Amino acid sequence: MPKLETRRVEVKNFQRPDETRMFEGKGRAEVITLAGQQVGCGTFEPGWRWSNNVKPIAGTELCEFSHLSYCLSGRIRILMSDGTQEEIGPGDVAAIPPGHDAEVVGDEACVLLDFGEFGDYAKRT
Template identity: 65%
Template sequence: MTGIEVKSFDKPDETRMFESKGYVDIVTLAGRPVGRAVFEPGWRWSADVRPIAGTERCEVSHLAYCVSGRIRIHMADGSEQDVTPGEAVAIAPGHDAEVIGDEACVMLDFGEISQYARRG
């Protein structure tokens, strides 16, 4: 890459719809995907993305920043962590997640999301 590459989530390269309750917009910069996920109130990975992924838990590694709302991460080992606005988080594969409260959770994801919520 040379120079500067700028893209807007207002005109994403791709939008991936969840089964319900949200979507993730993808822009590709320097050959890497960056996602802006909007998880609506009531969203849960196991209900809204598992049918797309076809796995028991989310097997994607996330490196994310919470813009708004709250999300609770449930790891396979039983540990849990809430993520709130202004916090950055690294999430290993093998988790479920759910929105907490009545506000949409917006996350920017710089992780290994090339296949996240991708159909077929």
């Protein structure tokens, strides 16, 4: 586990994120930095799909970031490059390796907390 870069308690709130990244009209990621680590709260609207809404930002065929996520609400399907799929819903914790697409399932927004490689995810260069 990475050692946190802090000597004091840090508290932040997603109501006032350090940064907001938009997903081509279908959601957003609020990002906060604590102890040198970035944490994201992604809101993925119904109809969101990584290959449609983040691929133009990332410039890669698939998402090449790993994610360590906790689902607060909604559902999302992860589609791996090897053809396997997994669906994530409220209360699920998931480790998602690089090399995937993803899509919201149903008509409710999916909200995920992400403690993985979130530093440059959906970040415009």
